[in-house]
Amino acid sequence: MTVPRILQGLNKQQVEAVTAVEGPVLVLAGPGSGKTRVLTHRIAYLIEEVGIAPQHIMALTFTNKAASQMKSRIGALIFPTEFYMMTVGTFHSICAGILRRRADYTPHFSRDYAIYDTADQLDVVQQVLSALNLDPKKHTPRRMLSQISSAKNEMIGPQQLPVTDYQDEIFQRVYTLYNELLQQSNARDFDDLLLHTVQLFADNANLLARYQDIYHYVLVDEFQDTNMVQYTLLKQLAGARRNLFVVGDSDQSIYAFRGADYRNEKRFREDYPNFRLILLEQNYRSHQTILDTAMGVINKSENPYRIQKVLFSERKEGPRPIIWEAHDEEYEARFVVDTIKELQDQGEYDPGDFAVMYRTHAQSRAIEEAFLRAGMPYRLIGATRFYARREIKDALAYLRLIQNSDDSVSLHRIINVPPRGIGQKTLQDLEDWANSLEVSPAQALMLLEQGETGPFNGRARNALTAFAAQLQEWRQKRDELSPGDLLSMVLRDTNYLAYLDDGTPEGDSRVENVMELYGVAASYEGLGLTTFLEEVALISDVDTTEKTDAVPAPSLLTLHSAKGLEFPVVFLVGLEEGILPHSRSIEEKIEDPTSTALEEERRLLYVGLTRAKDRIYLLYTFRRSFYGGSGMNLPSRFLYDIPPSVREGTPLHPRGQQAVESQRYQDKTRWEQAARQPRAGSGRSRPAQRPTDREPKFKAGMVVWHKTFGEGVVMTSIVRGDIEEVGVLFPGGSGEKTIISDFLSPVDG
DNA sequence: CTGACTAAGTTTTTT
DNA sequence: ACTTAGTCAG
Numbered sequence: 046m047t048v049p050r051i052l053q054g055l056n057k058q059q060v061e062a063v064t065a066v067e068g069p070v071l072v073l074a075g076p077g078s079g080k081t082r083v084l085t086h087r088i089a090y091l092i093e094e095v096g097i098a099p100q101h102i103m104a105l106t107f108t109n110k111a112a113s114q115m116k117s118r119i120g121a122l123i124f125p126t127e128f129y130m131m132t133v134g135t136f137h138s139i140c141a142g143i144l145r146r147r148a149d150y151t152p153h154f155s156r157d158y159a160i161y162d163t164a165d166q167l168d169v170v171q172q173v174l175s176a177l178n179l180d181p182k183k184h185t186p187r188r189m190l191s192q193i194s195s196a197k198n199e200m201i202g203p204q205q206l207p208v209t210d211y212q213d214e215i216f217q218r219v220y221t222l223y224n225e226l227l228q229q230s231n232a233r234d235f236d237d238l239l240l241h242t243v244q245l246f247a248d249n250a251n252l253l254a255r256y257q258d259i260y261h262y263v264l265v266d267e268f269q270d271t272n273m274v275q276y277t278l279l280k281q282l283a284g285a286r287r288n289l290f291v292v293g294d295s296d297q298s299i300y301a302f303r304g305a306d307y308r309n310e311k312r313f314r315e316d317y318p319n320f321r322l323i324l325l326e327q328n329y330r331s332h333q334t335i336l337d338t339a340m341g342v343i344n345k346s347e348n349p350y351r352i353q354k355v356l357f358s359e360r361k362e363g364p365r366p367i368i369w370e371a372h373d374e375e376y377e378a379r380f381v382v383d384t385i386k387e388l389q390d391q392g393e394y395d396p397g398d399f400a401v402m403y404r405t406h407a408q409s410r411a412i413e414e415a416f417l418r419a420g421m422p423y424r425l426i427g428a429t430r431f432y433a434r435r436e437i438k439d440a441l442a443y444l445r446l447i448q449n450s451d452d453s454v455s456l457h458r459i460i461n462v463p464p465r466g467i468g469q470k471t472l473q474d475l476e477d478w479a480n481s482l483e484v485s486p487a488q489a490l491m492l493l494e495q496g497e498t499g500p501f502n503g504r505a506r507n508a509l510t511a512f513a514a515q516l517q518e519w520r521q522k523r524d525e526l527s528p529g530d531l532l533s534m535v536l537r538d539t540n541y542l543a544y545l546d547d548g549t550p551e552g553d554s555r556v557e558n559v560m561e562l563y564g565v566a567a568s569y570e571g572l573g574l575t576t577f578l579e580e581v582a583l584i585s586d587v588d589t590t591e592k593t594d595a596v597p598a599p600s601l602l603t604l605h606s607a608k609g610l611e612f613p614v615v616f617l618v619g620l621e622e623g624i625l626p627h628s629r630s631i632e633e634k635i636e637d638p639t640s641t642a643l644e645e646e647r648r649l650l651y652v653g654l655t656r657a658k659d660r661i662y663l664l665y666t667f668r669r670s671f672y673g674g675s676g677m678n679l680p681s682r683f684l685y686d687i688p689p690s691v692r693e694g695t696p697l698h699p700r701g702q703q704a705v706e707s708q709r710y711q712d713k714t715r716w717e718q719a720a721r722q723p724r725a726g727s728g729r730s731r732p733a734q735r736p737t738d739r740e741p742k743f744k745a746g747m748v749v750w751h752k753t754f755g756e757g758v759v760m761t762s763i764v765r766g767d768i769e770e771v772g773v774l775f776p777g778g779s780g781e782k783t784i785i786s787d788f789l790s791p792v793d794g
Numbered sequence: 795c796t797g798a799c800t801a802a803g804t805t806t807t808t809t
Numbered sequence: 810a811c812t813t814a815g816t817c818a819g
Contacts, residue, residue: 107808137809163807182802235809270808303807405805410810427807461795468795583809605806627805649806672804672810 051090051122055082062323063087065290066095069283069317071268071310072292075354076339076655077330077611080292084264085115087290088131089122091262099130101261103282106135107270109584111609115266132260136275137235138583140242143256144233145579150245150252157575159232159445159452160582164433166190166234168454172476173222184215193220197236198272198304200243229485231451239274246281257284268293268313272304276312287317295351296343299605299649301641311350328356330611330658332363337691338661339654345686347644366654366661367694368684371756373675374408374619376748377664378415380756381616383792384662385599386419388614396422397597400612402604402653404625407671408618409601416599426602432581436545436555437562441581443535444528444566447519448574451485463544466508474500475509490516528577529567536563604649607656615657617650620665621678625650650683663687663694743771748792751784756792 052060062072062083074080088104091097106112112134119128132139141160148156161169170186170193196206203221208214227233233241246253263282265271268291271279283289291313298307314320328336336356344353371377381401388394401412406428416423431437439462442455449455453476461467467475478499479489493499493506494513501509515538522534536542536559545555569577600612604625619625630642654661665680680697743749747759749771757773771784 109808111808135809141809160809162809185803238809267808299806300808302805303809407804407811464795466795603806605808608808624805629805645806670810 049090049094051086051093055079055086056327058323058325058327059083059086061321062290062292062325063090065321065323066091067288069287069313069320070290070323071313071317071320072290072323072325073352073354074292074294074325075328075356076294076297076652077328078325078356079327079329080266080294080325081111081115081118083325084266084292085118085122088115088119088128088264092127092131093123097262099127100132100259102131102264103139103260103262104131104133104264104266105139105275105279106133106266109135109138111135111266112138135583136271136278137238138580140238140278141579141583143242144238144245145575147245147252150249151241153228154231154233154241155449157231157449159230159449159455160238160579161227161232161234161454162432162582163190164438165232165454166193168457169223169226169230170219172226172453172457173219176222176480177218179215179219184219189216189219192216193223194234194236195304196220197234197240198274198306200240200274200277226453229451230453231449232454236274239272239278243274243277243281246278253281253284256282257286261286262288263290265289265291265293269295269298269307269310270300270305271309272306273309276306276309280316289313289317294354295348296346296354296648297608297652297655299608299645299652301645307348307350307641324352324354326354326356328358328655331358331655332360332659333358334363334365334691335654335657335659335661338366338687339651341688341691342647342654342683342686343651346647348641364660365691365693366663366687368663368680368687368692368697369665369756370680370695371664371666372668373666374411374669375415376756377618377666378411379792380664380750381412381618381662382415382419382421383750384616385614386421387790388660394613395597396599398613399599399616400607400610400614400656401599401601401616401618402607402656403601403618404604404627404649405619406603408624412601412618422596422598424596424598424600426600427606431558431561432584434555434558436559440532440536440541440559440562441578443519443539444531444574445578446487446516447523447531447535448578450487450491450516450520453486456487456490460512463539463541465512466504467512471501471505471509474505487516523574527567527571528569528574529563531574532563532566604653608652611656611658613658614660614662615653616662616664617653618664619669620650620663620681620684621669622681623678624669625681625683647683650681663692742786743789743791749773749789750792751789 052063055063059079059082062070063086072080072083074083084104088102091102092099104115106115116128116133119133134142144151144154144158145156148154148158167186167190170189171181174181174184174186174189196202203217203224206213206217206220208217227237246256260282263279265279270293279289279291293310295307295310298305301307336358340356369380371380385399389396403409403412409425409428413423413425432441439459442458445452445455446459457472460472475489476486479486482489482492484492489499490509490513493501493510494517498506519531519535519538522531526534542556542559545559546552565581566577623631626643626646630640630646633640633642663684665684666678668675668677684697743759745759748756749759750756751773759771759773771786771789773784773789
């Protein structure tokens with residue numbers, strides 16, 4: 046019997062997952078174990094071998110990138126005309142579509158509803174706080190918002206909230222008014238997209254039944270990242286058929302802080318007791334040494350529900366991860382850049398093969414500077430998002446307002462941008478007046494245009510009516526013009542580009558960004574404004590950064606954005622107490638011993654480690670500056686979980702208060718001593734001199750690099766005949782060593 | 795209404 | 810150190 050084409054090249058567990066057609070399946074997929082492969086091959090298998098019609102299949106992902114990747118990979122596997130009938134998309138986009146198409150079921154929202162992102166949400170919260178006369182200093186909008194989001198993720202409405210104290214009471218009022226404002230604006234936030242869909246199905250059994258009749262097979266990627274609402278949605282969709290296929294890895298759950306609920310794995314096991322469990326443990330990315338390193342870290346996890354996976358690779362051997370203590374973040378960065386340079390020079394790696402990962406964006410600066418100084422290009426991933434830029438948000442706000450006249454956040458955003466004589470006071474009056482009439486601000490604006498006077502004097506009134514008339518005019522063109530033409534009309538009528546172009550380079554780049562947006566809008570010719578706005582609202586920058594990687598260069602990214610990626614060489618920087626684990630998670634653990642924040646930090650390191658194919662460098666610093674000040678950090682506790690047999694480089698201090706204190710003190714004196722020495726080669730251009738027989742190549746105070754011991758400081762150097770013996774002080778307990786100069790390379794100081 | 799100053803807050807962020 | 814929101818004078 047021949048193996049079907051679609052199963053060829055898959056391992057036993059992968060085949061099992063792909064061919065487990067009926068019933069609930071839980072796939073626990075280790076990093077690099079081919080989980081996307083399993084998902085795509087399973088879909089192809091369902092269609093081609095089992096004969097399931099593509100329209101009966103729904104696959105849900107978290108990112109647009111994952112969704113489009115899945116689509117194109119399925120397209121490559123099966124006959125192309127068949128597969129466009131299936132539903133592959135993010136949770137949010139699938140829900141957004143359902144809510145739009147079923148708008149007749151939701152009296153409070155029309156099909157033109159707006160989708161609010163975090164910035165829009167903050168605007169709403171601020172409005173709420175001011176309306177309730179609450180001090181934004183006591184109730185920071187961000188905290189309020191994250192509380193609202195958590196409540197929504199847990200499917201708790203304002204009325205179901207437990208109210209035991211004054212704080213609860215306040216929050217309940219904020220939450221309630223927040224929802225009311227969204228509704229009045231005909232707008233939903235990201236959480237609402239999911240929540241309202243679940244509520245829609247819960248309230249309309251017939252409608253749900255129709256969807257269940259369409260989607261016989263439901264597949265989910267990154268299951269560990271689902272929250273309560275998403276899990277409920279999955280249960281609804283799977284219905285009585287129970288053909289729910291979920292793939293995830295709770296060891297890579299790093300979004301609990303946003304509501305991802307690792308207990309969903311447990312819920313799944315309880316709700317679908319006859320589920321099939323499949324473990325994907327064979328890793329196709331890294332060699333065994335890296336896997337042993339990663340398992341060393343993750344197996345110390347305290348997650349009681351965790352099912353341990355034993356990762357293995359056919360690549361048995363590989364370089365051990367190198368731990369390295371640098372003096373400060375500048376040296377750390379230099380180590381990274383120098384090592385990249387060196388590995389590249391050896392010809393084994395391309396510039397795009399490297400990644401530098403850090404816990405927080407703030408850490409990227411030192412690294413960037415080192416790259417700049419070395420004249421090497423780099424790619425900064427995910428720093429400023431295109432769609433979060435002011436000018437982009439402004440331009441989109443105009444379009445959103447044309448689409449949905451009740452969108453008060455968008456109105457608020459652009460009513461005086463560019464300035465048209467509608468100041469703070471006037472706007473407040475408008476909002477108050479609208480409130481008193483119980484209409485949206487935009488509707489109040491329309492009343493003015495129709496001749497109402499409102500509370501306004503001549504000047505304010507003129508400005509408002511002029512804007513209202515303009516808006517009215519645009520709106521009439523809404524259906525005749527394409528998104529691109531609408532945008533160019535708005536830009537022309539408002540003179541927006543001239544407003545942006547303030548002569549600074551900053552202004553230039555803003556204009557460019559708007560033009561880029563125009564390019565995107567123009568590509569929606571024939572698809573309509575609604576589609577354009579919906580997709581743009583749900584697009585993140587993972588997608589947009591993709592096209593900027595024309596030049597291969599090392600990537601600089603946070604550990605969070607590293608998930609799902611892989612690189613031959615990975616640098617993990619700032620592996621220090623307070624950074625990874627982040628001080629916030631340590632504090633949280635002290636306040637609340639049941640806190641899982643610390644565990645999430647551990648998983649973050651695990652994610653970073655498992656990105657590497659060949660080489661890992663783990664760096665921490667002796668001292669680090671932050672927010673202007675500076676301090677000494679201890680090496681991350683997680684480093685101690687790496688088995689000594691699989692690591693090399695700087696030996697770690699013994700942990701424990703006393704030992705740490707005295708070691709630190711010794712380190713400090715050593716570093717200081719080394720620093721007092723004049724640094725050879727501190728001049729800018731120090732061409733690599735050929736050593737003459739007499740003159741030592743290395744001088745006291747020079748910073749040098751050794752393959753095994755890493756960076757060190759030269760203490761002495763003696764030339765004996767042909768050989769130069771260099772005494773080098775290596776930090777972190779290695780002490781001073783005498784090394785033949787051939788094994789050392791100078792590090793620019 | 796704009797520009798300049800001051801104060802405060804700085805984890806991560808698929809959607 | 811650095812951004813950025815809020816405040817106040819012009």
